[in-house]
Amino acid sequence: MKSIPTASLLFILIAFWLLLSGMYTPFLVSAGVLSAVAIILLCRRMALVDDESHPVQMAWGAVFSYWPWLVKEIVKSAWDVAIRIISPGLPISPTLVEFAPTQKTATGLVTHANSITLTPGTISVEVESGRFLVHALTVEGAAGLANSEMDRRCTKLEGSKTC
């Protein structure tokens, strides 16, 4: 029923252990595998393994092209905010703005809201399906939020499944 999320979570947990430990004696590796299996059993018992906590259905091609784009956006707006902070007149125009995101899944909405907060100059304050309330440092930053490229890209990486 949930075999794909479970298998991929097991793989990630074992890889995580191996990367953090760095010592590959048989005892330590088998201890890692046992810990990973124990965590999987606990997570399944607590019903934590589902589409929301471990979104395997996402369009991973779109995800991996999204991250470099997001880094570029973060650097651009970080530069903008830094210039505004050090310019003597402090040219800011704080605004609260409400708009409708186009994502359908919880994962897509969270990705969009987190990306907004991650970009310096905008913070998502309230997040519901179909309504974002965002605090922006400038009026221009607030105006660029609705129907943005970020919105389009987040909808694209949701994948085909809707829930």
Added chain:
Amino acid sequence: MSTLITILSWACLTVGSLFCLVGAAGLLRMPDFYTRMHAASLIETAGAGFIILGLLLQTGFTLIAAKLLMIGLLILFAGPTASHALARAALLQGLKPITVPGGDQPSKP
């Protein structure tokens, strides 16, 4: 080659530190809670990001680099969640943000 990497790494570390300093200055200069949070997010993303990039160039292709990448991912996922929780809690408690309706007048600190 290794000189080039060292120069690049130190450039990244310097840029990251500068972003941290500017973010700290912003924390002091901004007029209210919400605008101060924007300055803090500068430290969290650009500051921490460039410093981790600089350290990655120092370590090269090792297990330490993998751990640094994990720290970076943790910051990128946990940071905005915490910021959002903080801003939402402030708004729910009735802390009104200073807003400029329409205009672009500089607000005094």
